[in-house]
Amino acid sequence: MEELTPLQKSLLDKYATLSKSLHGLDDSIKMLREAKDSESPEQVLRRLREIEVKIALVGTLFKGSVYSLVLQRNKEVGN
Numbered sequence: 299m300e301e302l303t304p305l306q307k308s309l310l311d312k313y314a315t316l317s318k319s320l321h322g323l324d325d326s327i328k329m330l331r332e333a334k335d336s337e338s339p340e341q342v343l344r345r346l347r348e349i350e351v352k353i354a355l356v357g358t359l360f361k362g363s364v365y366s367l368v369l370q371r372n373k374e375v376g377n
Contacts (some may be wrong), residue, residue, distance in 0.1 A: 305370050309363055318361045323352045 326349050
């Protein structure tokens, strides 16, 4: 089995972080759904803001992963 390059390892680490963030987002959405009757609108908005921040993080990690992959492909084509 081939050894992973540092770039591949970094990309896999980013995907692991992305996966954790998505699971956290899923948990937050489930909590919101379960507690919708017992929370005030302000509490719901605060939780939605937390979800928005997590979505932004997921998007940033995804863009970084794609950018790393594009750089790796360009490097391979250039050699």
